[in-house]
Amino acid sequence: MSTDAHADRMTEVSDKFGITPEDYMLPARHMINLLDPDGTLRPQDKQGTEPGHEYPLPSPARLMEAYSALVTGRRVNDQNSALVRQGRMAVYPSSHGQEACQVAAALCLEEGDWLFPTYRDTVAVLTKGVAPMEVMTSFRGEWHCGYDPKAYNCAPMATPLTTQLLHAVGVAHAAKLRGENTVVVAMCGDGATSEGDFHEALNFAAVFNLPVIFFVQNNKYAISVPFSQQSAAPSLAHKAVGYGMAGERVDGNDLMALMSVMTRAVRLAREGNGPLLVEAHTYRMQAHTNADDDKRYREDSEVAEWKAKDPVIRIQSYLDDAGLLTEQAAADISQKAEAVAKTLRDGMNQDADTDPLELFEHVYSSKTPQMAEQQALLADELAREEA
Amino acid sequence: MTTTTSRVNPNVSDATARAAAKAANENQPVTFGKALNTALADALTAEQSVVIFGEDVGTLGGVFRITDGLTARFGSERCFDTPLAESGIVGMAIGMAMNGMRPVIEMQFDAFAYPAFEQIASHVAKMRNRTQGRLPLPMVIRIPYAGGVGGVEHHCDSSEAYYAHTPGLKVFTPATVADAYLMLREAIDSEDPVVFFEPKKLYWSKEQVNLEELAQQYESGKAARTEGKARIARAGSDATLITYGPSVSTCMQAAKVAAEEGISLEVIDIRTIVPFDDESMAASVRKTGRAIVVAEAQGFASVASEIVARVQERCFHSLAAPVLRVTGFDIPFPAPTLEKYNLPSVERILDTVDQLQWEA
Numbered sequence A: 001m002s003t004d005a006h007a008d009r010m011t012e013v014s015d016k017f018g019i020t021p022e023d024y025m026l027p028a029r030h031m032i033n034l035l036d037p038d039g040t041l042r043p044q045d046k047q048g049t050e051p052g053h054e055y056p057l058p059s060p061a062r063l064m065e066a067y068s069a070l071v072t073g074r075r076v077n078d079q080n081s082a083l084v085r086q087g088r089m090a091v092y093p094s095s096h097g098q099e100a101c102q103v104a105a106a107l108c109l110e111e112g113d114w115l116f117p118t119y120r121d122t123v124a125v126l127t128k129g130v131a132p133m134e135v136m137t138s139f140r141g142e143w144h145c146g147y148d149p150k151a152y153n154c155a156p157m158a159t160p161l162t163t164q165l166l167h168a169v170g171v172a173h174a175a176k177l178r179g180e181n182t183v184v185v186a187m188c189g190d191g192a193t194s195e196g197d198f199h200e201a202l203n204f205a206a207v208f209n210l211p212v213i214f215f216v217q218n219n220k221y222a223i224s225v226p227f228s229q230q231s232a233a234p235s236l237a238h239k240a241v242g243y244g245m246a247g248e249r250v251d252g253n254d255l256m257a258l259m260s261v262m263t264r265a266v267r268l269a270r271e272g273n274g275p276l277l278v279e280a281h282t283y284r285m286q287a288h289t290n291a292d293d294d295k296r297y298r299e300d301s302e303v304a305e306w307k308a309k310d311p312v313i314r315i316q317s318y319l320d321d322a323g324l325l326t327e328q329a330a331a332d333i334s335q336k337a338e339a340v341a342k343t344l345r346d347g348m349n350q351d352a353d354t355d356p357l358e359l360f361e362h363v364y365s366s367k368t369p370q371m372a373e374q375q376a377l378l379a380d381e382l383a384r385e386e387a
Numbered sequence B: 001m002t003t004t005t006s007r008v009n010p011n012v013s014d015a016t017a018r019a020a021a022k023a024a025n026e027n028q029p030v031t032f033g034k035a036l037n038t039a040l041a042d043a044l045t046a047e048q049s050v051v052i053f054g055e056d057v058g059t060l061g062g063v064f065r066i067t068d069g070l071t072a073r074f075g076s077e078r079c080f081d082t083p084l085a086e087s088g089i090v091g092m093a094i095g096m097a098m099n100g101m102r103p104v105i106e107m108q109f110d111a112f113a114y115p116a117f118e119q120i121a122s123h124v125a126k127m128r129n130r131t132q133g134r135l136p137l138p139m140v141i142r143i144p145y146a147g148g149v150g151g152v153e154h155h156c157d158s159s160e161a162y163y164a165h166t167p168g169l170k171v172f173t174p175a176t177v178a179d180a181y182l183m184l185r186e187a188i189d190s191e192d193p194v195v196f197f198e199p200k201k202l203y204w205s206k207e208q209v210n211l212e213e214l215a216q217q218y219e220s221g222k223a224a225r226t227e228g229k230a231r232i233a234r235a236g237s238d239a240t241l242i243t244y245g246p247s248v249s250t251c252m253q254a255a256k257v258a259a260e261e262g263i264s265l266e267v268i269d270i271r272t273i274v275p276f277d278d279e280s281m282a283a284s285v286r287k288t289g290r291a292i293v294v295a296e297a298q299g300f301a302s303v304a305s306e307i308v309a310r311v312q313e314r315c316f317h318s319l320a321a322p323v324l325r326v327t328g329f330d331i332p333f334p335a336p337t338l339e340k341y342n343l344p345s346v347e348r349i350l351d352t353v354d355q356l357q358w359e360a
């Protein structure tokens, strides 16, 4: 595609909104925020929207579905942290505080769409439909990712930062070549945006005009390093314009705003308007993982400040006030969350049944003669151990 | 953009293209580069999921012209240029392979594949394993490599050891025109990712090979498999030269000179570094009792080191002399005017043959 063709495409989409291509690509002046921390719907002129940057509100049913996933997500985060403390799980990077982002990232997708998560995105993977024990497989210290990516259209949770964004681009590209209308959400953190693959992925997606939504959870830290040391950009969403794609900034603790922004992004991408970059402002409420000590690099007061902006309480207050969260609905939702937590407790309390000999089985489509010898050696050692 | 539905560009019929190739074949020898080019074209024809991309591989046909004419013939959705980003090329290929395609990608030069190393080592090599075989990555990473062409810095590395050291990757390197064709077809059809090293000094080398016939043999399953099968490039009885890629031709010359001096050298071209054919190599060394491993890469912690260890483990009681190596020196690949001092030469190989403790 020529440069002119890219410019024409941007003009075409910005025309739909009656704004300039630059105004389409640049994020709105303020981040999109529909609910106040106390759950009240902000007046329209305070929502951060502006002409050309308008977002459809999710229906009550959809909001309830998202809320239910959010409650489960929070419960799972806290259950997993407890399991790590009890020594039943090896490690867990909790997304406590970021669950609204995770839920929206998965729920905005439709059948056939793909999700590319990171290690932090357990809750998104769960929301995408992967079975709880399958999601947690790698964190319990297993050698494989635990689930079939093709069965769920969900890639393995990626650890090498932003490498998965390029895979997301490839999945979208293959689908496009076959004439399939697949949308892909590719997730990463604020620190990860400094990696080279972040740049390469956004550039490739824009040049090939692919329906990929790059969803950045800016939780303000990359392990210990604060966001100010990652980037001097006015916002991460502003980076979009440099690639010729649209950028969005959204309150990452506001489930309603996230659902609105992500649903619109998916629609735009599916309609052929190219990739988008969405930056969600949120906060990592707990340490990077259980192995990290966040007291070494941040103040309790900062964490307390964000506690007041909690995503679960916020949407809960709104739904309560709107009369959507009946006693029965609340009980059902909590029961669902408890059931998932119980599945995890029961599963993790059983020792994993791993066969060391399987370590040789999936390296290649068939074992090399050398690996077969090594497997036989290990089998022999195991047999002698048992004898 | 439209979706390609036919296997080939309807503007050029397959029969026409094949007839032209056949006419060309019967009259003159084929270059190594042309064999690779034909293998790519035949793979594109045989399998709709094959896509080719990289830097300058489209309109230009690649800096070595290995993809020459493919965009014109198959369309810009089957063979196309990407932005300049090696990690991006490999990373996107991974995603495409995850989603049903068979990408064949080109790294412009050996040393320019390094930006992609994280994608290769962490994902290309491990995705199948990480997903218990559910996400195989059938893809080929073509890398023009090694010296002998007067290339400047960053254009002559022999980087095969990095990849051979990484479980999950297969590593192929052809040394003849026929192997260039057959091994590339096999690599593209492999269910496992293959790093395909093309000795760039061989691109212009010619042999009398009928590619048309080779294609038919391959497609009818009659061609002998090359994966994991070393090739006896020259039979001999006094000592074995074990080698691969760009050093095969040097070893063949050395064997010829040695023969004139009454020494019979066997030359083994191992063809695929991974999987490695221990049996053929050991059978040869057990027969000759003497071995030298010849490779262009620097010798320390190299593929050559690995081969020496394997020969020693398997053939100790048949050996009449220590297994020796002729490799590049442990220095960065030198400038064009000095590369001849670094590359394994016929003289250095013959000098090393002299050190194999011959009885007086």
Ligand SMILES: Cc1ncc(C[n+]2csc(CCOP(=O)(O)OP(=O)(O)O)c2C)c(N)n1
Residues within 6 Å of the ligand: A120, A159, A160, A161, A188, A189, A190, A191, A192, A193, A219, A221, A222, A223, A284, A288
């Ligand atoms: C390429 C790479 N470098 C370093 C690491 C080690 N590491 C794991 S998570 C992390 C911080 C990432 O921060 P961010 O992208 O903000 O995501 P968050 O953990 O906050 O969700 C680092 C440095 C890694 N996983 N991959």
Ligand SMILES: [Mg+2]
Residues within 6 Å of the ligand: A189, A190, A191, A217, A218, A219, A220, A221, A222, A223
């Ligand atoms: Mg972060």
